[in-house]
Amino acid sequence: MSGDAPTSGRAPVPGWPAAAPPPPPLPRHPSAPVLGPSVLGPLVDLTVRGLLGRRRILLVGLLALAPVGVAAILVVGGGLGTTAQITRQVYDSLVMTTIVPLVALILGTTAIGAEIDDGTVVHILAKPVGRSWIMLAKMLVAGAAGVALCGTSVLVAGFLLLRLDAPGLLLGMLAGVVLAVIAYTAVFVTLSVWTSRALIAGLAYVLLWEGIVSTFFSGTRLLSIREYGLAVAAGIAGPEAGTLARDVPLATGLALAAVVTVAAFWLGARRLARFEISDAG
Amino acid sequence: MPILPPSVEVSAVAKWYGNVVAVNDVTFTLQPGVTGLLGPNGAGKSTLLHLVAGLLRPSAGSVSVDGRPTFGDPAVYRRVGLVPEREGVFPYLTAREFVRLSAQLQGLPVGTGAVDRALGTVELEAAADRALATYSKGMRQRAKVAAALVHDPAVLVLDEPFNGMDPRQRLHMMSLLRTLADEGRVILFSSHILEEVERVAERVLVVVSGRLAASGDFREIRRLMTDRPHSFTLRTSNDRALAGRLAGRPTVSGLTFEEGRLDVRTADFATFTRELPVMARDAGVSIFELAPADESLESVFDYLVRR
Numbered sequence: 354m355s356g357d358a359p360t361s362g363r364a365p366v367p368g369w370p371a372a373a374p375p376p377p378p379l380p381r382h383p384s385a386p387v388l389g390p391s392v393l394g395p396l397v398d399l400t401v402r403g404l405l406g407r408r409r410i411l412l413v414g415l416l417a418l419a420p421v422g423v424a425a426i427l428v429v430g431g432g433l434g435t436t437a438q439i440t441r442q443v444y445d446s447l448v449m450t451t452i453v454p455l456v457a458l459i460l461g462t463t464a465i466g467a468e469i470d471d472g473t474v475v476h477i478l479a480k481p482v483g484r485s486w487i488m489l490a491k492m493l494v495a496g497a498a499g500v501a502l503c504g505t506s507v508l509v510a511g512f513l514l515l516r517l518d519a520p521g522l523l524l525g526m527l528a529g530v531v532l533a534v535i536a537y538t539a540v541f542v543t544l545s546v547w548t549s550r551a552l553i554a555g556l557a558y559v560l561l562w563e564g565i566v567s568t569f570f571s572g573t574r575l576l577s578i579r580e581y582g583l584a585v586a587a588g589i590a591g592p593e594a595g596t597l598a599r600d601v602p603l604a605t606g607l608a609l610a611a612v613v614t615v616a617a618f619w620l621g622a623r624r625l626a627r628f629e630i631s632d633a634g
Numbered sequence: 635m636p637i638l639p640p641s642v643e644v645s646a647v648a649k650w651y652g653n654v655v656a657v658n659d660v661t662f663t664l665q666p667g668v669t670g671l672l673g674p675n676g677a678g679k680s681t682l683l684h685l686v687a688g689l690l691r692p693s694a695g696s697v698s699v700d701g702r703p704t705f706g707d708p709a710v711y712r713r714v715g716l717v718p719e720r721e722g723v724f725p726y727l728t729a730r731e732f733v734r735l736s737a738q739l740q741g742l743p744v745g746t747g748a749v750d751r752a753l754g755t756v757e758l759e760a761a762a763d764r765a766l767a768t769y770s771k772g773m774r775q776r777a778k779v780a781a782a783l784v785h786d787p788a789v790l791v792l793d794e795p796f797n798g799m800d801p802r803q804r805l806h807m808m809s810l811l812r813t814l815a816d817e818g819r820v821i822l823f824s825s826h827i828l829e830e831v832e833r834v835a836e837r838v839l840v841v842v843s844g845r846l847a848a849s850g851d852f853r854e855i856r857r858l859m860t861d862r863p864h865s866f867t868l869r870t871s872n873d874r875a876l877a878g879r880l881a882g883r884p885t886v887s888g889l890t891f892e893e894g895r896l897d898v899r900t901a902d903f904a905t906f907t908r909e910l911p912v913m914a915r916d917a918g919v920s921i922f923e924l925a926p927a928d929e930s931l932e933s934v935f936d937y938l939v940r941r
Contacts, residue, residue, distance in 0.1 A: 386709035386712065387708050388739070388740075391738075391741065391828075392738065392739055392741075395735055395738040395739060396739075399727075399735060401725070402724070402726050403724065403726070405815075406724075406725065406726030468860065468862070469708050471720075471722045472718065472720035472722030473722040473723065473724055475689065475718045475720070475722070476723070476724070476735075476736070476778075476781065477739065478688060478689060478708075478742060479688075479689065479713050479714070479715075479716040479782075480708065480711050480716075480736070481708045481709050481710075481711045481740065481741070482708055482741035483708065484708065484856050514911075526857075534653045565890075597696075623776050625704060627691065627705075627706055629689065629690050629691055630684060630689045630690065
């Protein structure tokens with residue numbers, strides 16, 4: 354390469370001012386090379402607006418409210434058996450089997466997966482920002498949105514069915530949902546930085562693993578987020594748990610959910626630190 | 635204004651995906667000033683820029699800014715600003731919010747005026763409070779430039795920055811790049827359009843099929859491109875008469891005479907284009923059509939690679 358002076362060989366562009374007025378200098382080498390907690394606020398804000406700005410949030414909202422609709426129909430139409438038993442069935446076979454995992458799946462994969470898909474993730478990655486803080490912001494927002502949606506839904510549906518007849522059961526169901534949503538969203542956010550097929554992989558986990566394998570083979574229950582949620586729900590509901598009662602104790606469910614969540618966070622942050630953008634051309 | 639001169643070194647770098655080699659054994663060093671990365675679509679320009687910007691892990695070789703490898707080190711973005719090619723911007727943010735986000739993620743203190751300054755640099759103040767979803771392609775491009783400039787980076791990497799810009803915006807962007815370079819920055823931008831590179835870059839890297847086909851001063855490469863053999867196709871009122879005259883000229887190295895068409899090859903582009911009208915006039919021949927037969931950019935690159 355020849356060493357020309359920087360100004361040589363360049364004609365001025367007609368009709369344009371030669372230079373903008375010089376801006377005041379900025380600090381060139383700020384003390385912290387990689388930013389930490391201070392970026393959490395802006396990242397959370399961005400993620401929230403990303404979730405709200407996409408149409409699929411409406412779908413998620415409708416999905417999350419489905420149990421309320423089912424409860425309303427049951428109340429109006431009058432069900433079979435005792436109300437508490439119907440509530441347990443709705444919780445076990447609708448809320449925890451379908452609604453919570455699907456809501457968490459869509460929220461979790463939207464939080465960062467959508468940004469990876471449309472290329473906007475570059476604007477976050479090309480910044481001196483610690484990767485674990487990006488991961489934390491995504492998981493916080495997806496988790497909080499899921500807790501708000503599914504928590505409200507299970508409370509309203511439970512109240513419609515139970516009134517205040519079984520407050521322990523209501524509280525237990527709420528706790529189970531909150532725990533499951535947090536663990537699920539953490540796993541699905543991480544899944545979307547590991548694979549571009551996170552939605553399919555997540556569906557496979559929910560439908561095949563939790564839906565079929567865990568139902569038939571009791572040994573694999575310890576490897577199912579749904580079971581952790583149910584264990585916590587049953588543990589808190591106490592004698593009101595009824596058919597929700599599990600052979601997994603409350604403490605085990607809590608501990609395993611915590612392990613899964615922390616592991617997901619660690620794996621996600623690790624992956625993001627070595628993340629390669631894919632639109633090469 | 636003083637900028638610590640950055641050093642950007644790309645050393646024997648390669649990037650492959652399975653069996654597909656995107657970039658192969660590329661070495662260069664960037665100096666302050668504007669360097670154009672020129673090559674046809676699919677040549678590996680984006681891959682190379684992303685390697686420089688630390689968003690891809692080199693399969694072999696190394697890329698470093700100020701002596702630090704760029705991949706897997708977010709601290710490098712203190713010194714590097716990236717304007718990606720993909721239009722992806724957060725559609726729900728306004729340009730001001732987008733640039734402010736960039737400032738926050740750079741850890742800039744609030745109220746330094748950096749956001750307004752960056753918006754002013756790309757002349758987006760008037761539209762700054764509109765959502766990016768309502769922006770034209772050229773405006774989005776400028777918003778991305780503002781976001782990349784907000785922390786005053788010493789190294790600015792731009793992927794096809796002129797795409798989607800109208801001529802006025804294009805001129806403005808060119809003048810902006812020069813101004814930034816004159817302040818001591820390293821500017822690296824990619825383009826598949828020769829004229830863009832010619833107008834703004836001092837140095838050029840030509841990439842073809844993932845390899846560095848040529849590098850150096852632009853005028854040098856331009857001369858290589860101009861001096862190579864050129865082919866023209868002519869349609870005239872009397873091909874035979876003109877062919878007779880052309881055959882006697884030393885600048886003409888080949889002549890094919892076909893029904894209704896005359897193909898001419900020349901080794902001396904400049905002299906030939908001066909001589910041709912004179913000969914046509916002397917022979918009393920009207921030229922209906924004169925078309926370069928191989929002027930596609932690909933053929934130019936092809937020639938450079940074969941050299």
